[in-house]
Amino acid sequence: MLPDLTQYLWIAWLVLALLFVIIELLTLEFTFLMLATGTLIGGLGVNLLGGVWWLQILMAAAISALLLFTIRPLLLRALHRSSAAVPMNVDALQGIGARVTTPFVDGDGAVKLDNGETWTARLVGGGDGLAVGTRVTVQAVRGATVEVVPLQTPPQTTERSAES
Known part of the structure; x- marks a missing residue:
């Protein structure tokens, strides 16, 4: 059974x-x-x-x-x-600082981002003149290339002390 x-x-x-x-x-x-x-x-x-x-x-x-x-x-x-939207991956690269590692020729060069990654870069507006070591900011990511703009440095004011 x-x-x-x-x-x-x-x-x-x-x-x-x-x-x-x-x-x-x-x-x-x-x-x-x-x-x-x-x-x-x-x-x-x-x-x-x-x-x-x-x-x-x-x-x-x-x-x-x-x-x-x-x-x-x-x-x-x-x-x-309660959780804020945090940009991830490529979206997080916009606005990050970088340093030029190879001189820009016809607007193209290479930069090392502040997070340690090295990317090919294109200068927004084209042109030359960015020397190695110049600070730039990532404006956008286009495929495997970042578009960068030179870092705006605040104008330095020189003050003269009035000596009599």
């Missing part, structure tokens, strides 16, 4: 909820947290109240779907509201 395995279904609900929580800790997107909550409330809850196995599955799926489409968007919005 085979044992009735539905009496041990509560163990399966606990294991499934634990598995969803572990996956959620790895992904951090609130998806598996909603599935774990639906599993605990719908599946395990109906099991403990004496519901049949198909009702347990139905309630777990319904509660999980309800949480996924109602609570998860609210949690994500609250999470992302």
Whole structure:
């Protein structure tokens, strides 16, 4: 005679909820947290109240779907509201300082950015005259080339002291 395995279904609900929580800790997107909550409330809850196995599955799926489409968007919005947009990768290069490493010929040369990367560069407006070691600022990134402008140095004022 085979044992009735539905009496041990509560163990399966606990294991499934634990598995969803572990996956959620790895992904951090609130998806598996909603599935774990639906599993605990719908599946395990109906099991403990004496519901049949198909009702347990139905309630777990319904509660999980309800949480996924109602609570998860609210949690994500609250999470992302407090974080400021930080430029990454190539977008972060705009405005960074650099130093000329090879002289510019016909507006083209090379610069070493302040983050340590060496890039081919094009002088905005073309022309020559930037010597090695001159400070420039990245204005834009065009493919594998940065467009640079000479760093504006504040005009130095000379003050003469009035001696009598």
